[in-house]
Amino acid sequence: MSIKKITRESLGNWVDALIAKQRVFGVKAKGDRFVYDLLGDASELRLDFDVTIMPPKKLLLPQTETLMTFNKQGQYQSVTDAEPFVILGVHPYDMVAINQMDAVFQKDNYDKHYMARRQNATIVAVDIQNPSSNVFAAGMGTATVQDGFDVLLTLIGDSYVIDARTEKGEVLLADIAAAPDASATDLARREQAWQCADSFLKMHSLDCKPEELPALLGASYDSELWAERADKCYSCGSCNLVCPTCYCFDVQDDMNWDLETGKRTRRWDGCMLSNFALVAGNHNFRKNKAERYRHRYYRKGKYLWDRMEQIACVGCGRCISACTTKIANPVEVYNALLEEK
Amino acid sequence: MGCNCCATEKPDVYVPQAATIVRTEQMTELERFFEIRLDSGQPLGHGPGQFVEVSLPGVGEAPISVSSSADNNGTFDLVVRNVGRLTGIMHGMADGAKLGIRGPFGTTFPCDEAMKGKDVVFICGGIGLVPVRSAIQHVLNRRADYGDVTILYGTKTPADRLFVDELSAWAARDDVNYMETVDRADAQWQGNVGVITTLIPKVAMDPQNTIVIVCGPPVMYKFVLVELIGQNVPTGNVYVSLERHMKCGVGKCGHCQINGLYTCIDGPVFKYSDVADVQEAI
Numbered sequence: 001m002s003i004k005k006i007t008r009e010s011l012g013n014w015v016d017a018l019i020a021k022q023r024v025f026g027v028k029a030k031g032d033r034f035v036y037d038l039l040g041d042a043s044e045l046r047l048d049f050d051v052t053i054m055p056p057k058k059l060l061l062p063q064t065e066t067l068m069t070f071n072k073q074g075q076y077q078s079v080t081d082a083e084p085f086v087i088l089g090v091h092p093y094d095m096v097a098i099n100q101m102d103a104v105f106q107k108d109n110y111d112k113h114y115m116a117r118r119q120n121a122t123i124v125a126v127d128i129q130n131p132s133s134n135v136f137a138a139g140m141g142t143a144t145v146q147d148g149f150d151v152l153l154t155l156i157g158d159s160y161v162i163d164a165r166t167e168k169g170e171v172l173l174a175d176i177a178a179a180p181d182a183s184a185t186d187l188a189r190r191e192q193a194w195q196c197a198d199s200f201l202k203m204h205s206l207d208c209k210p211e212e213l214p215a216l217l218g219a220s221y222d223s224e225l226w227a228e229r230a231d232k233c234y235s236c237g238s239c240n241l242v243c244p245t246c247y248c249f250d251v252q253d254d255m256n257w258d259l260e261t262g263k264r265t266r267r268w269d270g271c272m273l274s275n276f277a278l279v280a281g282n283h284n285f286r287k288n289k290a291e292r293y294r295h296r297y298y299r300k301g302k303y304l305w306d307r308m309e310q311i312a313c314v315g316c317g318r319c320i321s322a323c324t325t326k327i328a329n330p331v332e333v334y335n336a337l338l339e340e341k
Numbered sequence: 342m343g344c345n346c347c348a349t350e351k352p353d354v355y356v357p358q359a360a361t362i363v364r365t366e367q368m369t370e371l372e373r374f375f376e377i378r379l380d381s382g383q384p385l386g387h388g389p390g391q392f393v394e395v396s397l398p399g400v401g402e403a404p405i406s407v408s409s410s411a412d413n414n415g416t417f418d419l420v421v422r423n424v425g426r427l428t429g430i431m432h433g434m435a436d437g438a439k440l441g442i443r444g445p446f447g448t449t450f451p452c453d454e455a456m457k458g459k460d461v462v463f464i465c466g467g468i469g470l471v472p473v474r475s476a477i478q479h480v481l482n483r484r485a486d487y488g489d490v491t492i493l494y495g496t497k498t499p500a501d502r503l504f505v506d507e508l509s510a511w512a513a514r515d516d517v518n519y520m521e522t523v524d525r526a527d528a529q530w531q532g533n534v535g536v537i538t539t540l541i542p543k544v545a546m547d548p549q550n551t552i553v554i555v556c557g558p559p560v561m562y563k564f565v566l567v568e569l570i571g572q573n574v575p576t577g578n579v580y581v582s583l584e585r586h587m588k589c590g591v592g593k594c595g596h597c598q599i600n601g602l603y604t605c606i607d608g609p610v611f612k613y614s615d616v617a618d619v620q621e622a623i
Contacts, residue, residue, distance in 0.1 A: 067355050070398040074439045078353035108606055109354045109591035116348035221620060248595030251355075251588060255399045262399050264355070271595060279586045280403070280424040283559065285599075285621065295598070303601030 001170055003163045004179040005186050011153075011160050015042035017175045018086055025059055026088035027052055039088065047089050047153065051132035051316060055094050055244030056087055057101060060117050066263045067113055067251070076264075080116040086172070089153075090125045092145035092197070093137040093314040097244035098123070099148040100310050104247060107308070113266075122168045125149035127193055131201050134317025136331055139206035142314040143197040156189040203317065204331035207338050210311045213301040220337045221294070229333070230293035232325040233272070239319035239328045240270030245300065245312040248276075271295050297333055354591045357396040357441030363416055364436055368503050372468065373432050375419045379442060385417045388449030389475035390582055390610040394590050395419070395427065396441030403427045404587040404605075406472035407445060410479040420471040420503060446590040448610040450476040450580060456552045460488040462544060464565055466495050466537050466557025470503050472582050472609070473556045477511075484516055491518040491544050495537030495557075499523050499530045518544070537561065541568045548573040555613075556582040562623045566613065579613035583622065 006014065018024050019039055026039040027049045034049040036056055070076045090098070098118075105114040125145065128135075137143040150169030154161045161182045164170045182190075208216065240246045250269040255262040269276065272293070277286040286292050304312040319328040359380040368374050379385060385393070387407050394402045403425065409418035423432045434440070450456070450473075461480060465473045480487055492511055496502050502521075512519040520540045522533035533540065537557070553574055555565055562581060569579055585597035587605035597604035599621045602611075616622035 068353070072398055074357075074359055074396075074398050074441055076356045076396075076398070076441065078356050080349050080353075082349060105593065107592075109593070110348075110351050111591070111593060112348045112351045112353050113355070115351070119348050247593070249589075250594070250596075251402065253399050253401045264401075266594075269595070271598075276596060277586065277598075279584060280422070280428065285585060291621075295600075298600065299595075299598075303598070306601050 001164045001166075002173050002177075003161060003182045003187070004173060004176055005159050005161055005182040006176055006179045007159050010176065010179065011162075012042040012045075014176050015039070015045055015088065018088075018172065023083065023085040024088055025085060036087070036089075045088060047126050047155070048129045049089065050130045051091070051135065051318060053318075054242060055097060055316065055318065056090050057097065057244050057247070059085070059087055060098065060101065060121060061114055061247055061249075061268075064265050064267045065113060066265050069261065069263045070253075071261045072259075078112075079263075080113055082116065082120065084120045084122070086122045086124060088124045090123055090149065091128050091316075092125065093135070093140070093142040093316045094244050095123070095125050095145040095148050096142045096314045097316075100245055100304070100308070100312060101247055102148070103308055103310070122151075122172060123149045124151040124153060124172070127152070127154040128197055128201060129155050131203065132317055132321075134203055134320040134329075135201050135315060136204040136206065136317060137315035138198055138200060138202040139204070139331070140210050140311065140313060140315035143201040144194045154190045154193055156186060156193065159186075161186055161190045201315075204320070204329060206331050207335045210313075213311055213334060214305040216334065216337055216341070217298055217302040219341070223337060223340060225333070225336055225340070226294040227290040229327045230288075230290040232327050233289045233293055234324060235272055235274045235289055235292065236324065237270035237273045238322040238324070239296065240272050241268060242318035242322045244314060244316055244318070245304075246270065271299065293327075297330065300330065301334070355443070355589070357394070357402075357443045360440055360442045362434055362436055362438045362440065365434065368420065369501055371422050371424070372503060373421050373423070375421065375431070376416050377419060377440070377442065378416045382415070384411065384415050385442070385445055387411055387417065387445035387475075389452050389479045390450040390472055391445035391447050392472070392587065392590075392609060393419070393442050393444035393446065394587075395421075395431065396443065397427055397430060398441070400427050400430055402443070402588070404446075404590065406475075406582075406609075408471045408474045410475050410482060412478065412482050418474075420468065422468055443590060446587065446605055448608055450554055450582075450610050451552070452476050452479045455578075456480070457486055458488065460490070460547060460551040462491040462493065462546065462551055462553045464493045464537060464541070464553060464555045464557070466561040467497065467501060468503065469555075469557035469561070469582070470494055473554055474504065474507075476554060481517070488550065489518065490516065492520070493537060493540045493544070494519075494521040495523070495540070496521075497524045499527050520544075536564065538564045538568045541565070541572065546572055546574065548575065548578070551578060553579045554582075555579060559584070566623065576614040576617050577612060581611055581613055581616070581623070582609045583611060583616075584609070
């Protein structure tokens with residue numbers, strides 16, 4: 001596999017060449033914040049972003065997607081998204097989240113809708129150049145990443161190290177085959193950038209190792225902290241929506257205007273919403289805010305660990321920024337629980 | 342992420358298969374019975390205690406317990422309480438109408454494992470009889486494989502009793518100990534009055550040699566389980582079938598989670614000793 005070094009200017013040319021060939025979603029500015037959106041040309045790309053409003057999961061598990069079409073007679077036709085695309089600019093913590101989501105949708109029952117889109121995606125990860133105000137990836141071990149992506153970009157000085165890790169990534173690099181290979185010095189500088197990220201991307205400091213969280217939560221189920229903090233919760237679900245590891249969904253049918261045909265869609269849902277565990281007959285299995293609030297932390301810090309040995313919090317800090325009442329900081333929650341022990 | 346061809350070639354776990362209502366009849370004011378046949382001609386291939394997702398185009402899906410054993414001649418039974426949009430529309434459907442079926446999903450009652458050779462006690466409250474009936478039929482169709490068989494059934498009123506002909510048949514059998522009770526009697530009711538827990542002490546149980554199956558409304562479990570533990574039944578001998586909103590049926594959508602468990606793939610049938618410490622379970 002190739003590891004090249006290219007200037008910022010050549011990177012722009014490379015991106016424009018990619019855009020000419022296929023759909024490229026990249027990070028763009030939106031006001032003073034950043035979003036993933038279809039790139040028109042390389043000048044729109046902002047690899048210096050701190051964090052995007054929504055994680056790249058929206059490109060793999062869209063807010064709304066059609067699972068199948070049907071007619072009134074009850075014939076269903078599965079719909080999968082078959083068009084290849086590139087995601088340009090995925091931070092390591094979001095890459096870790098995508099890796100988790102890949103496992104979830106492959107495991108037990110294969111979800112071909114997610115997996116088709118995932119297999120059609122070529123992911124260009126980028127090491128973090130500017131930290132966001134709430135990132136705590138260093139504490140979660142997600143400030144750098146070594147798998148899941150096809151290409152990794154790392155800024156060193158005025159150039160990028162561009163590292164293809166898969167066949168798909170190698171294909172992307174074909175346009176810059178003439179660029180020089182990254183030197184040992186370049187790679188050493190990249191190593192330094194990684195060490196720097198692993199040490200300093202810590203705006204909030206978790207007082208334990210992430211792998212200690214399952215046991216901490218296991219002993220904290222009856223803590224009063226859940227009710228105290230959830231007391232301020234609006235049950236708005238913002239923390240769910242911006243979370244790169246939240247994948248719960250609802251499924252709904254929509255009839256078309258002809259009232260003969262329609263589609264079955266899946267949409268994001270959130271365990272913080274009051275009706276999430278409601279069943280027919282109006283019985284709500286998680287009717288209190290505190291139960292829902294606790295469930296979310298357990299799902300992140302324990303339940304997914306119990307199934308896949310992964311902590312489903314990658315330290316992006318989006319929930320901290322999104323929460324109106326400032327109760328969503330996982331580090332505050334975990335540190336407070338540690339103090340109770 | 343491998344090649345570009347695999348995902349599209351895999352089966353879609355969300356697409357239902359076509360099925361037809363063979364026979365339907367009203368059972369109580371709220372519950373309606375449906376006998377269903379898959380249009381493929383294949384049996385559903387379910388085990389006792391599993392559920393299906395019933396699908397109506399333009400309406401959506403609902404998880405419904407299968408109420409018959411797999412011994413039926415290529416058909417399976419559902420009993421649907423009219424409590425929502427999909428179930429309301431189902432109640433208006435006639436013989437020959439089409440619906441979509443996904444599944445079967447979930448775990449089964451251990452009819453061919455733990456229950457074999459043991460005494461079996463079924464404890465059903467209200468529509469809890471619906472999934473348990475699949476196991477009762479399975480057991481009674483292989484009666485010699487089990488020890489004593491006891492069926493306890495409780496409903497709110499006599500009018501809420503389901504499968505009344507079968508209840509009579511079970512009561513008439515010499516090899517089945519059938520007892521029932523209602524919370525509130527009417528003028529005609531001659532039988533027991535009281536909650537279902539009042540029947541449990543009337544069963545002469547050899548706790549170590551008995552497997553107990555429990556299914557009913559959420560509130561029933563707490564009281565029944567306390568009574569069973571009081572009778573020295575080991576928690577590993579008790580199986581419960583739990584209800585949640587199993588929306589996707591395949592362990593993804595998150596709605597049916599009981600703490601870290603997914604009711605749709607880890608349940609709906611759980612060994613009680615496996616969920617006794619799971620706070621949200623009972």
